Amino acid sequence: MKVIEKSETKTTCYHCGEDVIEHHYHIEDKEFCCRGCQTVYEIINKSDLCSYYDLEHNPGINQKQEVRKGKFDFLDDVQIIQKLTHFQDDTHQHVIFYLPQMHCASCIWILEHLDKIDSGIIKSQVNFVKKEVTVIYNYHETSLKKVAEDLTIIGYEPHISLNDVSSSKIKKYDTTTIVKIGIAGFCFGNIMMLSFPEYFSLGKSDDIGLETWFSYLNLALSLPVFFYSASEFFVSGYKGLRQRFLNIDAPIALAVLITFGRSLYEILSGTGAGYLDSMSGIVFFMLIGRYFQNRTYQTISFDRDFKSYFPLGVSVINTDGIEKQISVSELKVGDRIKIHNDEIVPADAILFLGKATIDYSFVTGESLPVEKSIGEIVYAGGKQTSGAIELEVVKEVSQSYLTQLWNNEAFKENKEEVKASFIHRVSRYFTYALFSVAITAAIYWSINDSSKIWGAVTAVLIVACPCALLLSATFTNGNMIRILNKYKLYVKNASVIEQMSEIDTIVFDKTGTITEQGKSEISFQGAELSSNQSQLIRTLANQSNHPLSKSVVSFLPFTKMLLVKNYKEFKGFGTSATINEHFVKMGSSEFVLGKDAHQLVSGSRVYVSIDEEFVGYFIVKNAYREGLGNIVSSLGSQFDLKILSGDNASEEGFLKNIFGSKSEMLFEQKPEDKLNFIKYLQNHNKRVLMIGDGLNDAGALKQSDVGIAISDDTNNFSPACDAVLSGKNFTLLKELVNYCRRQKTIIFASFVLSILYNFIGLFFAVQGDLEPVIAAILMPISSISIVLLTTGLSSFYEIKLKKLNPDKSHY
Amino acid sequence: MSAIFIMIGASLLLAIGFLIAFIWSVRSNQYEDDYTPSVRMLFDNTTIQENKQETNNKTKKTK
Numbered sequence: 099m100k101v102i103e104k105s106e107t108k109t110t111c112y113h114c115g116e117d118v119i120e121h122h123y124h125i126e127d128k129e130f131c132c133r134g135c136q137t138v139y140e141i142i143n144k145s146d147l148c149s150y151y152d153l154e155h156n157p158g159i160n161q162k163q164e165v166r167k168g169k170f171d172f173l174d175d176v177q178i179i180q181k182l183t184h185f186q187d188d189t190h191q192h193v194i195f196y197l198p199q200m201h202c203a204s205c206i207w208i209l210e211h212l213d214k215i216d217s218g219i220i221k222s223q224v225n226f227v228k229k230e231v232t233v234i235y236n237y238h239e240t241s242l243k244k245v246a247e248d249l250t251i252i253g254y255e256p257h258i259s260l261n262d263v264s265s266s267k268i269k270k271y272d273t274t275t276i277v278k279i280g281i282a283g284f285c286f287g288n289i290m291m292l293s294f295p296e297y298f299s300l301g302k303s304d305d306i307g308l309e310t311w312f313s314y315l316n317l318a319l320s321l322p323v324f325f326y327s328a329s330e331f332f333v334s335g336y337k338g339l340r341q342r343f344l345n346i347d348a349p350i351a352l353a354v355l356i357t358f359g360r361s362l363y364e365i366l367s368g369t370g371a372g373y374l375d376s377m378s379g380i381v382f383f384m385l386i387g388r389y390f391q392n393r394t395y396q397t398i399s400f401d402r403d404f405k406s407y408f409p410l411g412v413s414v415i416n417t418d419g420i421e422k423q424i425s426v427s428e429l430k431v432g433d434r435i436k437i438h439n440d441e442i443v444p445a446d447a448i449l450f451l452g453k454a455t456i457d458y459s460f461v462t463g464e465s466l467p468v469e470k471s472i473g474e475i476v477y478a479g480g481k482q483t484s485g486a487i488e489l490e491v492v493k494e495v496s497q498s499y500l501t502q503l504w505n506n507e508a509f510k511e512n513k514e515e516v517k518a519s520f521i522h523r524v525s526r527y528f529t530y531a532l533f534s535v536a537i538t539a540a541i542y543w544s545i546n547d548s549s550k551i552w553g554a555v556t557a558v559l560i561v562a563c564p565c566a567l568l569l570s571a572t573f574t575n576g577n578m579i580r581i582l583n584k585y586k587l588y589v590k591n592a593s594v595i596e597q598m599s600e601i602d603t604i605v606f607d608k609t610g611t612i613t614e615q616g617k618s619e620i621s622f623q624g625a626e627l628s629s630n631q632s633q634l635i636r637t638l639a640n641q642s643n644h645p646l647s648k649s650v651v652s653f654l655p656f657t658k659m660l661l662v663k664n665y666k667e668f669k670g671f672g673t674s675a676t677i678n679e680h681f682v683k684m685g686s687s688e689f690v691l692g693k694d695a696h697q698l699v700s701g702s703r704v705y706v707s708i709d710e711e712f713v714g715y716f717i718v719k720n721a722y723r724e725g726l727g728n729i730v731s732s733l734g735s736q737f738d739l740k741i742l743s744g745d746n747a748s749e750e751g752f753l754k755n756i757f758g759s760k761s762e763m764l765f766e767q768k769p770e771d772k773l774n775f776i777k778y779l780q781n782h783n784k785r786v787l788m789i790g791d792g793l794n795d796a797g798a799l800k801q802s803d804v805g806i807a808i809s810d811d812t813n814n815f816s817p818a819c820d821a822v823l824s825g826k827n828f829t830l831l832k833e834l835v836n837y838c839r840r841q842k843t844i845i846f847a848s849f850v851l852s853i854l855y856n857f858i859g860l861f862f863a864v865q866g867d868l869e870p871v872i873a874a875i876l877m878p879i880s881s882i883s884i885v886l887l888t889t890g891l892s893s894f895y896e897i898k899l900k901k902l903n904p905d906k907s908h909y
Numbered sequence: 910m911s912a913i914f915i916m917i918g919a920s921l922l923l924a925i926g927f928l929i930a931f932i933w934s935v936r937s938n939q940y941e942d943d944y945t946p947s948v949r950m951l952f953d954n955t956t957i958q959e960n961k962q963e964t965n966n967k968t969k970k971t972k
Contacts, residue, residue, distance in 0.1 A: 226945040284928045
């Protein structure tokens with residue numbers, strides 16, 4: 099647990115809304131939590147943009163973490179500019195930046211007034227849903243780098259990764275589906291209207307000319323529906339048949355084809371009005387269903403690979419010792435690179451200069467930073483945490499240890515294609531049943547009245563097309579996806595829900611998945627600290643930005659800061675300073691005690707001495723997610739639980755306590771090992787749900803039947819997966835899985851309902867006299883009642899989730 | 910009765926006009942972002958006037 103002592107006079111930062119702990123920073127009556135927030139306020143104030151603070155309360159982004167100067171130097175590179183900007187003429191460049199920090203109306207406001215901050219910016223426009231801002235600027239007056247820096251200064255640091263330049267181009271917003279729906283809807287409505295006289299006089303009208311005129315208009319209106327809107331059913335059905343697989347689209351395409359054919363025949367021969375209204379209506383409803391189902395959460399990308407995690411630029415030092423920013427993809431073996439604090443090592447490299455403390459938690463699952471000495475190899479993906487280092491590249495980015503994982507065949511196959519949805523299976527039985535009804539009707543009429551065969555058979559196929567099944571499935575899935583989004587489980591597509599309902603084994607990653615990222619549990623070992631001592635330690639710890647120092651600061655009770663003299667920071671070892679005439683030292687045991695205390699215990703330790711006298715040490719451990727015990731024991735009754743960790747086995751004892759001794763636990767697993775373990779489970783007929791968070795889980799997430807990436811901030815990077823779950827809602831896991839299990843129940847229920855309608859329709863159809871008006875009434879009623887039933891049921895099953903939802907905030 | 914032939918044709922043409930308008934709006938990506946415009950329209954325009962005294966306003970306290 100993180101302990102933060104609140105000060106007596108509690109004020110919040112005017113900029114970001116965090117509690118103000120040190121009352122150092124204020125302008126007039128406005129208090130700020132840190133220097134950064136104050137600076138942002140000054141800039142905003144100066145540019146006369148203070149409405150930013152009127153639109154929402156404390157809209158700002160906390161500025162405690164400063165961004166290194168020169169971070170965007172690589173944006174001066176002409177090639178990079180060319181790749182990032184998507185339009186350029188003699189004066190203007192257009193660029194789209196992804197700003198994950200965007201969260202409120204104030205953000206939109208300030209980002210659309212960037213021209214006030216930098217006069218070279220001509221226009222900026224926000225797409226809030228995608229968290230993107232399009233900036234148009236005059237590149238003679240400002241530059242791409244300047245724009246990125248402007249954004250960073252006001253707290254919106256653009257997220258630029260290798261992916262932005264290597265992927266072909268930005269995904270185009272797909273408009274065809276909406277256009278298809280629009281056209282089908284338009285034609286459906288008009289055909290219905292033109293068929294009214296036909297409905298009311300039930301086939302007989304006084305004016306024959308009018309009737310033919312209407313029929314031909316209907317025919318003309320149905321052409322775009324048949325040839326354009328319904329085309330995807332034909333294409334998909336045909337593709338399925340070619341692969342000898344009868345999917346749901348094939349019988350639908352057949353029904354549409356027969357309806358259109360028969361209507362065409364009736365109209366041209368003048369024997370009737372056809373069923374064009376029903377045909378366009380059903381196409382319209384089915385397209386809406388598909389659209390509803392495919393409308394997944396737009397801002398989350400589900401197929402990120404290492405490229406979105408890696409930075410775009412890196413500093414290279416040439417033989418003359420001059421630093422130059424180049425694109426990561428241009429790195430060659432032998433290049434000397436400089437990695438600053440908090441930067442990611444982009445390629446496997448040998449440490450040349452400096453003290454490396456590499457945080458691999460995201461890449462390998464090791465929870466503690468690893469120290470590397472000169473000459474040792476540093477693998478790509480690690481994050482440097484102690485100052486700048488220089489390295490020599492030994493492998494190109496695409497060849498590195500980490501990126502090799504993406505060459506595994508698991509990344510080449512497409513899950514959805516391999517596993518056929520049960521909808522397709524059900525539709526197959528449905529099709530067989532339908533054909534037998536049609537054949538029976540045909541045989542019956544061939545004996546009794548052969549003139550009616552043709553009419554009866556086509557009517558059967560028209561009335562009982564499996565569109566009801568498709569509608570049930572798409573609307574159920576669409577609504578379930580919407581509800582799951584509400585509980586912060588963002589699924590990639592509808593087939594994930596179905597896969598989820600079949601799992602029997604859950605495999606957890608450890609670091610970042612069942613432990614909470616960036617949160618630590620801290621305790622003090624030693625004699626109890628006097629308030630004086632604690633004040634000294636807190637003051638010293640407050641000077642450093644090291645994560646361990648920060649944990650110590652938050653652990654100790656709030657005190658006034660004292661005057662610090664002779665502050666020294668020894669990267670990778672610790673810090674020391676003279677405070678109130680006391681010499682305070684804190685850091686590794688080597689640094690504080692002068693000897694290396696090698697102990698195999700979990701957590702890292704911060705030793706403290708005052709006036710060269712050892713006072714004790716802090717233990718900083720990863721914190722497990724709240725409620726882990728409960729969720730594990732409730733899941734354990736339903737599923738096989740396993741742990742697959744890249745970390746060492748130091749926490750095994752503790753985990754056995756929670757998960758029970760029967761659960762399999764594997765430690766020190768490489769990314770490939772994880773993938774192979776999942777494969778092994780699948781070969782033993784297990785349906786596996788993998789839950790992970792880091793790049794090292796990417797293979798396992800891909801291989802598993804369902805891979806869920808846990809993310810504490812859904813805007814952060816998450817590896818390729820089937821679904822992203824917010825860390826806050828981890829405790830809901832069991833209910834979410836069980837909710838997905840309801841999917842089949844709901845689809846079957848609505849399918850049964852639609853079969854009832856089908857029976858009514860078939861009753862008329864087999865007799866050979868299906869009036870268009872009956873088809874036209876049955877079709878919308880059945881469609882609408884299916885939509886109501888599926889959405890109603892899926893919302894009904896939500897009740898259990900609603901009760902347990904720990905996080906009610908919308909965003 | 911012949912009036913109805915013309916009227917139906919005219920109504921259809923009108924409707925097709927709307928359909929074309931709809932397709933145009935979709936194609937020009939007006940449905941791409943369905944949230945931001947709803948917020949944007951509520952912003953006051955008063956602060957968007959040209960602010961040429963920016964240089965004179967450098968002191969923090971005056972606004």
